[in-house]
Every structure is written in structure tokens, then in C-alpha cells.
Amino acid sequence: MEELTRNEERVMLILWKLKKGFVKDIIEALPDDPKPPYNTISSVVRLLEKNKYVGFKAYGKTHEYFPLISKLEYRKLFFKKMVAGYFDNSLESLLSYIVKEEQLSDSDISKIKDIINKNKLS
Incomplete structure (x- = not known):
């Protein structure tokens, strides 16, 4: 697609x-x-x-x-292509970029950690 x-x-x-x-x-x-x-x-x-x-x-x-395709399905497709094309299939590179370029607050970083920890347990 x-x-x-x-x-x-x-x-x-x-x-x-x-x-x-x-x-x-x-x-x-x-x-x-x-x-x-x-x-x-x-x-x-x-x-x-x-x-x-x-x-x-x-x-x-x-x-x-x-x-015929949901927004979620397209988002998954687009996100995979973006990570592959711009971040060499490295989620670590993507996350590093977000943290550096978006100037995340301590609160934002804490929320991200919570999301990661919740999803590790699932």
C-alpha cells in the first residue's frame, strides 16, 4: 500500500x-x-x-x-515506514530524537516511562 x-x-x-x-x-x-x-x-x-x-x-x-482502511491501520503502516526510512528501524533512535528535539519535560519523560512499564507487564 x-x-x-x-x-x-x-x-x-x-x-x-x-x-x-x-x-x-x-x-x-x-x-x-x-x-x-x-x-x-x-x-x-x-x-x-x-x-x-x-x-x-x-x-x-x-x-x-x-x-476501506482505518486511521489506525494507516498510522501503523506510515509509522513503520517512517521508523524504517528515517530512523534505520531503530526505535531507540526515534525515542532519542523525540527526547532531544521535542525538549520533553520531566513530566513527559515520566509519562513515557509509565507507558513503557505498563506495556512490559501486559
């Missing part, structure tokens, strides 16, 4: 929130002002459908779209 482009991701984030919708619903949910043209969003949705991210139910010539 391919990584989403920025425009595809914007549309998917809306579809994940709406659960299903017509192109006009997606356009209305976009925060853009002015709104993008109908044909632009329609093209993005058709690409998502072609790439098996989105399915549809036809009502004559009108289509109602819905996600």
Missing part, C-alpha cells in the same frame, strides 16, 4: 471523521477558504478509490465514499 500524498491524506482525515460522505461533504469539511474546486477533490477521491483506500456506494451517477 502506497503512502498517501498530502492532498490524499487531507481527504482521508475527513473521511475517517465523517465515516462516509459525498464529495460535497468532503469539500464542506475542509478548512480551506476559498474551498477547492469540486473536480479537484473528486479527482483525489477517485485516486484513493483506485488505490483501495476508499470504497463507494453508487446512487445513480452520485457516489457516497467511505474508508
Whole structure:
């Protein structure tokens, strides 16, 4: 499964929130002002459908779209690719980057330790 482009991701984030919708619903949910043209969003949705991210139910010539992949499934895929591509498959490198670059507070670090300890016990 391919990584989403920025425009595809914007549309998917809306579809994940709406659960299903017509192109006009997606356009209305976009925060853009002015709104993008109908044909632009329609093209993005058709690409998502072609790439098996989105399915549809036809009502004559009108289509109602819905996600075929959950946000959680995509997050897992994207995260694995990000860790592999940018951190050489090293979660230690990722965590080190987060701690250094995000300037975590002692409270944040404590919460991370708690999460790790809770998940070790599971």
C-alpha cells in the first residue's frame, strides 16, 4: 500500500471523521477558504478509490465514499515506514530524537516511562 500524498491524506482525515460522505461533504469539511474546486477533490477521491483506500456506494451517477482502511491501520503502516526510512528501524533512535528535539519535560519523560512499564507487564 502506497503512502498517501498530502492532498490524499487531507481527504482521508475527513473521511475517517465523517465515516462516509459525498464529495460535497468532503469539500464542506475542509478548512480551506476559498474551498477547492469540486473536480479537484473528486479527482483525489477517485485516486484513493483506485488505490483501495476508499470504497463507494453508487446512487445513480452520485457516489457516497467511505474508508476501506482505518486511521489506525494507516498510522501503523506510515509509522513503520517512517521508523524504517528515517530512523534505520531503530526505535531507540526515534525515542532519542523525540527526547532531544521535542525538549520533553520531566513530566513527559515520566509519562513515557509509565507507558513503557505498563506495556512490559501486559
